[in-house]
Amino acid sequence: MYEAQTYDAILQRMLDRVSDDIDKRPGSVIYDALAPAAAELAQMYIELDINYNLSFADTASGEHLSRRTAEFGVNREPATKARRKGLFYGANDVPIDVPIGSRYSIEDVNYVAIGKIAAGVYELECEQAGTIGNQLFGPLLPIDYISGLALAELADIIVPGEDEESDDALRERYYKAVNEPAFGGNVADYKQRLNAINGVGGVKVFPVWNGGGTVKCTIVASDWGVPSAQLVDQVQTTVDPTVNSGQGLGTAPIGHRVTIAGVQGVTINVATTVTLSTGVTPGQVQGPIEDVISAYLLGLRQDWANQTQLVIRVALIEAAILTVPGVIDVTGTTFNGSAGNLTLGEEEIPLMGTVVVNA
Structure with a gap:
């Protein structure tokens, strides 16, 4: 809004107000007296522009966006803690019970037992809020001594942890609340x-x-x-x-x-044939190809609620594969052994399966 209010424009306007019979050249008394004031005014206009944008939901961010959306009863969702399934065994792999409130660790992430599901099976809550609680699986180490405990394992996700709601997600939810x-x-x-x-x-x-x-x-x-x-x-x-x-x-x-x-998960097994640059082997591109396919399927799952049916498209999968360094062409891509696009049901989402790369 204030893009025209630059230092040069402000200084020139100030100099124009001074009589032409006075020396206004750079280095003169008048010029040197007005230049610092013009710089401060330019900075003020910059800050005015920032504050102007922070007053509207489409350009606000952070705390300012939260305060704006809260006026309509739409509050930013805080980070939440993951709840996981913990498996506990004694000697000879016999399930054992552990105390409620006992704490366990895996790679510097701590969990606490909050409820019993079955013999040797407990509901654990991550002590750290956010998606970090969803990411790890495997052996747990007890922080405090647990008598008779031989093995503890972090297993299934019961309730995923969520990071604090992003500005984009909050803004979209605000628009929906206002418009729908x-x-x-x-x-x-x-x-x-x-x-x-x-x-x-x-x-x-x-x-x-x-x-x-x-x-x-x-x-x-x-x-x-x-x-x-x-x-x-x-x-x-x-x-x-x-x-x-x-x-x-x-x-x-x-x-x-x-x-x-x-939702019901549908495992998607992908097979494709690629042409590689000289000196590039299939093993070198296997991992990156799996990563781009996984990212594509994740994007579909994230958009599932907005679509009547998800369609896994050959063209988009092949376009993603072509972004992998070393791949110069791709053809013959199939999903679960069939050529052509794959349309899922209204209540189905695609899950990553195997990826076979032929060269």
């Missing part, structure tokens, strides 16, 4: 309520899916994978704890009989 008002159990209402639950990354709502008054909500986990049964149960309890009762005991309106389901 949630009211009385409409589709926008279900989406907003379910997306606010920890561990939920996206949701599709199917109204009247099994007759009048029925609603089906299919969710994807916040790590963009298939949600655990525990997460699905947690969301069901929050929305309609007595399944299909319509009693309004959860967040669902009275008369809405709600079923919560998780």
